[in-house]
Amino acid sequence: MDTxxxxxxxxxxxxxxxxxxxxxxxxxxxxxxxxxxxxxIDFFAGAGVLNFGHNNPNMKRAMIxxxxxDGVAHSLDTYTTTKRDxxxxxxxxxxxxxxxxxxxxxxxxxxxxxxxxxLKLARLATGRREVVAFSxxxxxxxxxxxxxxxxEAFRQWAGVxxxxxxxxxxxTAPGGKTALADYAAALADPSSGYTPPAAFLVEAxxxxxxxxxxxPDWLHAVQDLARTTGxxxxxxxxxxxxxxxxxxxxxxxxxxxxxVITLAKGLGGYGTPIAMNLNKPAVDAHWSPGAHTxxxxxxxxxxxxxxxxxxxxxxxxxxxxxxxxxETMRERLATIAAANPDRDxxxxxxxxxxxxxxxxxxxxxxxxxxxxxxxxxxxxCGSGGRVLKLIPPLTIPDEDLAAGMDILxxxxxxxxx
Numbered sequence: 352m353d354t355x356x357x358x359x360x361x362x363x364x365x366x367x368x369x370x371x372x373x374x375x376x377x378x379x380x381x382x383x384x385x386x387x388x389x390x391x392i393d394f395f396a397g398a399g400v401l402n403f404g405h406n407n408p409n410m411k412r413a414m415i416x417x418x419x420x421d422g423v424a425h426s427l428d429t430y431t432t433t434k435r436d437x438x439x440x441x442x443x444x445x446x447x448x449x450x451x452x453x454x455x456x457x458x459x460x461x462x463x464x465x466x467x468x469x470l471k472l473a474r475l476a477t478g479r480r481e482v483v484a485f486s487x488x489x490x491x492x493x494x495x496x497x498x499x500x501x502x503e504a505f506r507q508w509a510g511v512x513x514x515x516x517x518x519x520x521x522x523t524a525p526g527g528k529t530a531l532a533d534y535a536a537a538l539a540d541p542s543s544g545y546t547p548p549a550a551f552l553v554e555a556x557x558x559x560x561x562x563x564x565x566x567p568d569w570l571h572a573v574q575d576l577a578r579t580t581g582x583x584x585x586x587x588x589x590x591x592x593x594x595x596x597x598x599x600x601x602x603x604x605x606x607x608x609x610x611v612i613t614l615a616k617g618l619g620g621y622g623t624p625i626a627m628n629l630n631k632p633a634v635d636a637h638w639s640p641g642a643h644t645x646x647x648x649x650x651x652x653x654x655x656x657x658x659x660x661x662x663x664x665x666x667x668x669x670x671x672x673x674x675x676x677x678e679t680m681r682e683r684l685a686t687i688a689a690a691n692p693d694r695d696x697x698x699x700x701x702x703x704x705x706x707x708x709x710x711x712x713x714x715x716x717x718x719x720x721x722x723x724x725x726x727x728x729x730x731x732c733g734s735g736g737r738v739l740k741l742i743p744p745l746t747i748p749d750e751d752l753a754a755g756m757d758i759l760x761x762x763x764x765x766x767x768x
Contacts (some may be wrong), residue, residue: 352387355493360673367398370719371728378405381747381755383728392755394743395728399590400703402617403660404744410621410656417655426649428457435691437654444661446629453612453629456638459645460624460653462589462615463491466552468643469497469611469628473550473583478635483534483582485521487560487734489618490552490587497550499552501560504736517548521557522569531572538580550583551576558590561733562699562706562740565607576606583610583634589626590704593617594745597674597702599664610634618653620660625653646740673703673745676752680705680741683756687763694767705741709762712736714766721762727755 352374357365358729373385381404383391403410418424423431438455446453458468470482483501484490491497497506498513506513519534520527537543551573557563577584591601595617598604601636611634615626624647663669680697684707688696697708709715712735719739722729732740739759743752 352385367730370730371723380404380406381744381751389726391723391726391728392743392758393728394741394750394755395730396742396744396760397622398616398730399595399742400616400619400622402480402593402595402745403620403663403747405622406693407621407656407659407743409662413655413659414621414652417651421654422651423649424651425647426651427646428648431649431651433651433654434649437658440658440661444664449603451629452632454632454635456628456630456635456643457645457648458626458628458643460615460626460647460650461491462613462626463493463496463647464614465589465626465628466490466496466499466587467493470499470550470552471612471643472628472630472634472637473585473761475597475642476520476583476634477549477581479547479582480515481517481546481548482515483517483519483548485519485553485557486524486527487521487553487557487563488587489557489559510596517545520565521553521560522565523563527569529574532568535576535579535711539704547580548582550585552585552587554587554591555600555605555705556591556596556701556704558704558740558742559732560709561738562704564699564701567602568608570602570605572609574609577610585609585611585613587613589615590742591701593660594663594670594673595702595704595742597670597677599670601701615616617649617660619657621653621656623650623653623656625650625657648665669745676745676747676749677702677705679752680756683760684741687760690764700741703741703743703745706732707739708733709737709739715739717766718759718762720764722758725758727758728764729759 375383376386377384381393383393422433458464486501488501490499497509498516519530537545553573555565574584588601592614610631612629619625684705685700688698700706715731715737719729719731732738
């Protein structure tokens, strides 16, 4: 294994490679193979990007055809046949069946830029500055999104004050059951010193924050408070969306009506970068041409692959499988937790985003290493890295899923001894 080029010439900021210390050479669906020929089952899936597996063959074929036809790979926001295909397909498969008339805004090609654009639009639409965000939330690493992110491990590197965010407890955090009512009461009190916010920014499932799942009732309470205060209701569905939880949006079926939805990660299908916000027309109307730009908004390859990805949502086949596999994952994690009753572990998740909260970052890190040594890629998350998060490709074969869960169980047992 030759890592000299990385160690000698790449920045010290590199991170994931330290958890997965090998040199990968190829990948297919839910497996990656290193240059020595060792095959790894992937329960990390590019931090939630590869919902449809590595090198999805349908997307790969479409991308090759696009390249061979000299398709427009870079277009800024000019009109292209490729973008028209994506817009039309997304409208027909995702928006129209849900009765949604949101406008699609392509931002810079990262999730954090989608959040930046959403915050900018909220402040523009309301004339206010402060945004309500929640404990354990993760929204990105650029300054506006980082201000909304709660994790101090990320916030400490900003180098400047991270301002204009009011932090409330998430539903599952201490104080989360009463925080919204308390905040509403403070806003109603003219002597409280509180002023109405521009937006409420929330994840229906907090992925990086520890796989914390909000209830429909609590999310409705957030939406209702946003409406009452004249603020925008923004759902960050960047990691939990695009089918990850067993429906396209993580909040499908909840009866919610967000003003803005941020999407990225799995949106491009193949792992190629793309990010998009869904804005209600009345909100989107506050934009002026060029008010938010990005050199790589018109990423042709991502739109080609993303259009093919939408085929998975034309019927219920994949989402039925995701719900079934997610239940299998949950049951296996529950078995692991039950075998260690003295440790007070918690299993939680939705669809194929499942997690085991071990309560101990050192323990979770040791399990992650043991898994890697045995041929499984996983990534801890949550406070102090104590949560083992499982996010394999939605297309993972049953045998790979079972084998990966076997490796995880053995690793937990080994470390627990």
